[in-house]
Amino acid sequence: MENNELEMKRHSCAHIMAAAVQQLFPGTKLGIGPAVENGFYYDFDCSHAFTPEDLKTIETKMKELIKARIPFECKKMSKAEAKEFFEKRGETYKLELIEELNDGEITVYFTGDYADLCRGPHVEHTGKINNFKLSAIAGAYWRGDEKRPMLQRIYGLSFNSKDELNAYVKQQEEAAKRDHRKLGPELDLFSINDHVGPGLILMHPKGGMLRKVLEDWIKNENLKRGYDLVVSPHIARLHLFEISGHAGFYSDSMFHPMEVDGDNYQIKPMNCPFHVEIYKSNLRSYRDLPLRYSELGTVYRYERSGALHGLLRVRGFTQDDAHIFCTPEQVEDEVKQCFEFAMHIFKTFGFEKYSVELSTRDPQHPEHFTGEVADWERAESALKRVLEANNIPYTTHAGEAAFYGPKIDIKVMDAIGRLWQLSTIQFDFNLPQRFDLEYVAAEGRKRPIMVHRAMFGSIERFTGVILEHFAGWFPLWLAPVQAKILTLTDEQIPYAKEVAAQMRAVGLRPELDVRPEKLGLKIREAHLERIPYTFVIGAKEAENRAVTVRLRDGKNLNGLPLEEVISKMKEEVDTFSLVNLLQ
Ligand SMILES: [Zn+2]
Ligand SMILES: [Zn+2]
Structure with a gap:
């Protein structure tokens, strides 16, 4: 079955679930119900608080609707008709969505009495739906806005075959057992607490020991590969981030600046500008390059409280960050070394499979990307050559590069088959320009190429990933207590x-x-x-x-x-x- 067909099936399943909910809990108002990875969800405004038992009742009702083979019927309405229609049904959330639509035809999908504002397409009739299971209940703000009402979201799983569904359910059960948010406190590794604040991690003595082992390991690996260790402060003048451009395009992810001696200071969301300043502290010659500055740099970024998740999404974290400054001729070797570094990490931690994504610029829209075309081409082909020379399968995502350079993202597969984003190798044509970086070459002054790279990603995140990967049974060298x-x-x-x-x-x-x-x-x-x-x-x-x-x-x-x-x-x-x- 093709992907869009599966998506259609998943979304149709969301309609059937919503129809079942409205039959079982009359007066329930509909939010939205899209297909998502592995299944679907629907958001409901219902005075009854759903329980896990309700999921079974809803599933049973869904099966009745499926058995009845009710057709999905599409009806076209004008905006005014649609408004009147949903107003009568008390669907205030749908009305809000209709308000935002352009004038013109609106499609409404019916399955029996159930009606949904929807672009479609859908399966022919409810009998086409199988291999699904309702999996979870969560709270979700209407339109993701914390100032709007909190709705109840019901998640469902849906796959092409029963086997796929069962395999996924089994994986989820195993994942729940090894959830780092459960294991972390159980093994007395870390905690998160309200006095300190959401998304801010307290590492307990055992977590601190694990962290020391990871930090020592990565620092030694950096030194072996010719990196220097640098250290930068947690705050800097906002001015620094104005030069780097973060104060503009990245401000949504930054904490507000604080005033010190009449000047604004910023808690750092990134380590890069500091490393750039270290580069600039001296006149560099081509003989000095490549320079590889590494730092376990703690950064603070604003994440919505709803997006926070254990050690994986936090507000303060430590990157195993590094910035490489090199000549265009050196780029390929540097990328190759980063890649080998990542592979060495995966082997050491027992990640047997990984997947690589190459994000490039969109040649149709050069205006979306900064820097010289020649640099982009050189960087992209260096990334490709390294992947190809090492027989590494990868997928290319044209147009997904950051505006300042192409990158490679590497995801690893853990012991129960889940993929986790860890390492990134990212080119940057923007910062060298903004900070006017140079080196002295035989033929005069030139601009170095800058590469950002993180291997673990963040140490907190990596800790969460390996905690789940090993299900808490760390190899001896990592175990806080051996x-x-x-x-x-x-x-x-x-x-x-x-x-x-x-x-x-x-x-x-x-x-x-x-x-x-x-x-x-x-x-x-x-x-x-x-x-x-x-x-x-x-x-x-x-x-x-x-x-x-x-x-x-x-x-x-x-x-x-x-x-x-x-x-x-x-x-x-x-x-x-x-x-x-x-x-
Ligand atoms: Zn629909
Ligand atoms: Zn960086």
Whole structure:
């Protein structure tokens, strides 16, 4: 089935759902009901608050309507007729939509008594609908406007086949279990709280440790690849963002400036202008290039509170940001290196599949894009050549480039088959011009090419993604606590402390549980905390300088010599292993 056909089916399903809702809950007013990815939704103004049980009742009613094979009938009306028609039915939201339409013919789709303001097209009759399931209820402001009424949105899933539907439902159930918003607080990694404010993350000690490991790793990887580390402040004169242009075209995403000594200061939404200023702090020669400035730069951006989502959409986050300044001749190598860097990350974190999107300018509309055509061509073909030389499949999106340059976006597929946007490699012909960047070449002064690139994207977001990818079971090198040491009785406390000290001495991260609780309870808790290894220490272990290692799957490795356990764990960490070496 073609995509637009599936979309038509999904949208028709939305009509049937709305018809069922209006039959079950008379007086319900309609908002809008489009097809979306994986299905459809409809927004309702209904005095009854929908419950999960209602979804089943609505589904049953929908099945009745489907069985009746009611035709979808299109009726053309003038604007005045349509207004009168929907006014009579009390459909105030539809009236508002009609007001905004041009004069001329308006189409209204009927399925039995149900009528909807709609452009169509639709399936022939309700009997064409199958393989759907109502999935969720959410609040949604009318027209996404927080000042307008809050409507109730019912989401439905709809696919071409029963198998696809079932596979998706199963994936969603698995996703719910590993939702980072649930796992984060459960594993005591992070929290978000009202006193601090929405979209602002508090990393707890374990989250802080995970973050340190990620930061150390990415900084070292940057250094290996010839990046410099730079640091920039969280605020700067608004003036800086006026030069960069952010104060104009990006202001909707920026917090309001604050006044300091009669001047306006801006909390930074981007790191780029700072790195540009570092570039400008000296006269650069072609011999200095490429310059690669990297920073774990924390930025603050305004997001509507309704758009915030755990660690994935936040108001303050830290990018593993870098800006490369190079000559046109160096561009291809630089892009290639960025790409290899991204691949190295995916391998290290166990993302086996990825997809690449190349966004280019629209040659029909050169006026939408800044910079020289020759630069664009060079940049676009460099991106293409790197992808092709490495046999990387990609899709091209003409006209989707930012106005200031083409880019590559890389999405990874996680352990349960979902795609996540992580890395971006973005050209910029705008900032070098705005800041009048130059370097001295053999033939005089020239403008460098600037590339923005982020590998993790944001560390918060990346943390959320890997938390779900690993379902909280981090590989040893990432796990905030790598082993939990459990004692059977107080007799073993001195030895348990010694074990912990020896581990810490080689950089491992143990945690002690010497509480006088039952061993079974201590084991269960360590498992719930998703700690890779649990050590059980009884009299025999203490006597033999050994540990019994309990694995994630419940298997016990009895009485292993402590030295051996420590060296194996060390090896597992040092090689960034994705599998446990003790097994
Ligand atoms: Zn419709
Ligand atoms: Zn940038």
